[in-house]
Amino acid sequence: MADILEIKNVSKTYNADGDSPVKALDGVDLNIAEGEFVSIIGPSGCGKSTLFNIIGGLIDDHDGEVLIDGHEVDGAHKDVGVVFQEESTFPWRSTLDNVAFPLEIEGIDKAEREETARKFIKLVGLEGFENHFPAQLSGGMKQRTAVARTLAYEPRIMLMDEPFGALDEQTRMLLGDKMLEIWAALNQTMLLITHNITEAVQLSDRVVVMSYRPGIIKEIIPIELPRPRTSEVIATAEFGTYVGKLWTLLREEASRGMAEAEASIAAT
Template sequence: MSAYIQGRNVNLTFRPPNRRPVRALQNFDIDVNEGEFLSIVGPSGCGKSTFLNVLLGLAKPDSGDIMLGGKRIEGPGTDRAMVFQEFGLLPWRTVQSNVELGLELKGVATETRREVSQRLIEMVGLVGFETHYPHELSGGMKQRVGLARALATDPDVLLMDEPFAALDAQTRDLMQVELLRIWQEAKKTVLFVTHQIDEAIYLSDRVMVMTKRPGQAKKIFAIDLPRPRDYEMRVTREFNDLKLEIWNELKDEITSR
């Protein structure tokens, strides 16, 4: 029985012109179950974002297999969608139009697009801002748009590349709560890349720690904390024990340069 998302021996080396090649991923293995929330933490530049781009179909590995639901990933597809750290909203489109982008590219009819975008705008709490442009929104609101846009094409897998890193601490806490609610409602498989151990534990079923570059899976922690999780859970003993364990694993990778 193979996992829903399965990566085996994935290797990827960047070869920028006039620069040294950089090995981003080396023999990277990963298994993700359907409907699972898996976070990946690792030192800066360890290849975690690269792996999300491979899953998304924007980057091609030099070797190795990545399967999704039994099918090899060959390029972008509407079964996956990414939420980007820097939001990636088109500045000339309103909130509604940004949310509808993926549907528009798929050729979905206007009325259907309207229905879907309206439902998602409600879900992420942006009712009343449909005709606003991105520059009129706060960071947290922009990322709500990013999330709604990713969900609009109803993907099976949601890829999140440090989605809350550009937000202030309070907005981030709020967005984490919202994300859990939406995840439970929408029932997606989520791969969540972050630098924050707290965030990873709070959100995830499992947390993967990666080695420094070239990135490999170092250790996977199962987070057996009960759901639904509340904010207060972060000060419990179990939470902090896990945090320390993960930190110890990560520490060596960050300090041994």
């Protein structure tokens, strides 16, 4: 399949007042094919979230290019839908109104946007909770609301920054299954930012391993586990092999990150 997303030589340096500049990303190159499920994994401080913000159009001042279908994008793009790590549902809107939000912004009439919103609410398994407010939902349900809201925007690329990072492991695995169902149903391109190795292996076609600061791509591991896939795959020996391989790659980077963080604390 043709590449839908191309990240070309992307670098980003943060210049904080009074501090020395921090190079978060250094020459990242990555191509993602249409319909592919790719995870980006790395230790804290590897620039995952910076890369997420650059692809999502939330950071403009970076070096290099982000191209969709060969065209450079600048700022938020209709083809890229974003799901955030933090709680991002609007507390004052019901599930239905949250999911319908991007359609409301596009000026679609109420009946049509509610019909579309209901379709995606059903897809994420929240049927019956349309009139509930976020405060009445569990953490997993809130994140599914956020996923449905992004799906309602009908982007070609779903960009997710540790969307289930705040959830417990079991809920996270079950929601991983749900994401695989959605991916199979909509055939979207999925780009997941995560620090969870099992989640990356469970879901992805390829896992991109990033180094500790400055973030560069250390290795790309194709995951050749059979599809359709569910969380039951974690019981297989092959799954364990992938997890072991990824941890071997990440261990050195994570240790470097931890040592640097401790040195920084000791210096203060």
